[in-house]
Amino acid sequence: MAKPHRNLVRDYRQDLRLFGSPAARAGLAAMLVTLVMLPMVVQDDFWLSVLVYVGITAVGAIGLNLLTGYCGQISLGHAFFIGAGAYVTGWAGGELGLPLVLWLPMAALAGGLLGAVIGPFALRLRGHYLAIVTLGLVFVGEHLWRNFRGLTGGNSGTSVNAPVSLGPIDFNRVELAGEVYSRNQGYFWLVWALVAIVALLVKNLVRTRPGRALQAVRDRDQAAEVIGVRAGRYKIGAFVVSSAIASVAGALFGSYQQFVSPDEWNLLLSIQYIAIVIVGGLGTVFGSILGAVFVGALPALIDRFGDAIPGVRTSVGGEGFISVFALNQAIFGVLIVLFLVLEPRGLAGIWLRIKAYFKSWPFSY
C-alpha cells in the first residue's frame, strides 16, 4: 500500500501536535542544535553575557505575554515580581545554600503567591485597573526593597550566591568530555534550556482548556461568562502564572549577576517588558522570544557602544545631551508607538507573513 503523504493529518492526536509537520520538526531540531552549539562558537564573554541576559528576559517576556497578550490584561508590575524572585534566590540559594532544584521552584512559588495576593484586588474589576494597581506596586516594591534590609540589604544591595548545579553538572564550570566550559557558557545553556521549558509549558497552557478560556476573556469577557468561563478566576490565574514566571526570570537574573540592588526593579524595567511583548507580538510565545532578542539586547549594546553613538553621555557630567538611561527610555517608547501603529502583530506577525509568502511561492497570494 502506498504511504500516505507526510503532511496528511489522519487523526486528532496528530492534529494536536505542537510540531506536527516535518518542516516544524526540522525547525525545532535546528533551534535545539543552535542552542547547544552557540556557546562553543561564540566564546566572547561580552556577547555570551548579552545572550544570557536576553534569555532571562525571554523567560520574563513569555510570562508577561501570557497575561497581556493572551488574557488582555496590562501589568506594569512585572519588575516587582522579577525583583521578588531575585531576593528569594538570594535568601534560599545564597543564605540557606539550597540547590538549584529547590531555589528556582521556590522563587516561582513566591512570585505566584504574591500574584495571588495582589491579583484579586485589581482583576475583579473590568478595564485597566490592573495597570493602575501594578503601577502602584512597583513603587511600593521599591520602598520595600530599600527598607527590608534583612532580605535585600537596603539601598546598597545584596549579593546572591546561589549554587547552580544540577546533579554532577555545575553550570559555573561545566566539564564535558574532558573539555571545561566557562561560567558564561554554562549559564547560556541553563538559561536557554529554561526558555525552552517555559515556552513549552506556556504553549501547552494556551492550547488547552485554561488557555482558551484566557483568550475568550480577552476577546469578549461577557460572552465568555455566558458560555461558562468564570472570567475573574481566569484573569487571576493568568496573573498568578505570569508572576511566577517573572520570578523565575528574576531568580536567574540574581544568580547570574550575583549582586542585586533595589535600583534595578524600577518602572523602566516593566516598560521594557511591555515594549518586548508589543515588538515581539502580543499573544505569541515565539514573539516573546523574538522581542527579547531584539529589545532585550538593546540596553547592553547601548551601554557597550554608547561611546560610538554621537550625543550619548556615558559618564556623569560627560559630553552629550542624552544619558544612556534616558536613551533606553526613549527607544522603548518609540518602539512601542511604532509597532502599535505600523505592525500591531509584532515581529511574530512579520515572521508569519514571510512564512506564508514562501509557502505559496511562486504565487504572491
Next chain:
Amino acid sequence: MERLTPLLEVRDLVLRFGGVTALDGVSFDVGAGELFAIIGPNGAGKTSIFNCLNGVYRPQQGTITLDGTPLTGRSPAAIASLGVARTFQNLGLFEHLSLIDNLMLGRHHLMSTGMLSGMLWWGKAKREELAHREAVESIIELLELESYRRMPAGLLPYGVAKRAELGRALAMEPALLLLDEPVAGMNLEETEDMARYLTEVRRQLPLTMILVEHDMRLVMDLATQVLALDFGVVIASGTPAQIQDDPQVIEAYLGGAA
C-alpha cells in the same frame, strides 16, 4: 394541544432600569422539547428575558426555575453549567480564536483541565482534549462547517459566523438553548439554510429551544409555541396559528386600528 411538563418556569418577572420598566410581570412555561418563540416589536423586552434567563441581568422580582432548580441570583457561568446556552444578536464569537477553539470553549464547563495540568499536557489533559475534539467535530459535521475549522472567528462570513455561534452553543450540550435572532440580517437563502439547520438540530438532539425572532415566516414555520410581548407585558401566548389571528398582536405589529 396537550403540553408537556414544563422544563422552564418563569413567574412574574419584573426588570427595571431606573425609571424604565423593561419587563413587567412576565410569566410563561416552556415544555421539554418545545421550540418556543418570543415575538414582539423592538424594545418589547425580548432580549431582556434572555439576559435574565442566563444571569446577565438580575430581575428585581420574579422567579425562574429550570427543571426544578432556581436560576435567579446565579452567575452567568453557573447558569451555563446548569445547561443553558445562548447565541447573541450581534455575534458573541471570540474573534481571534479559530472556529475549532470557539467550539471547544463551548465545552469548557464539561472539561476539567486546570492551569497546571494544561501546562504539562499530561495524560488526562491530553485525553480530555482528544475526547472533546471528537464531540466538537460531530457538531462541525452537523452544521457543515468543515472548511472553516482553522479560520479565526473574526474572519468568518456573516452567515457562517451565525452558524458557528449556534455550533458553540450546541457544543455546550445544553438542556435549554436560547437563540437571539439567528437570522437577523440574512437574505432569504441564508434564512432558509438556517431554518434547515435548526430543524436538523431539533431532529437529532434532545433540545428545548427559545427563539427570539422578527422573521414571522420563520417563527410560524418552526415554533411550537409563541409568546407575544409588547412594552414588557405579555399580550398573547399560544400556538402559531392562535397568535397569528390575535387582534392585540396585529395591533402591536401594525399599529393602531387597522
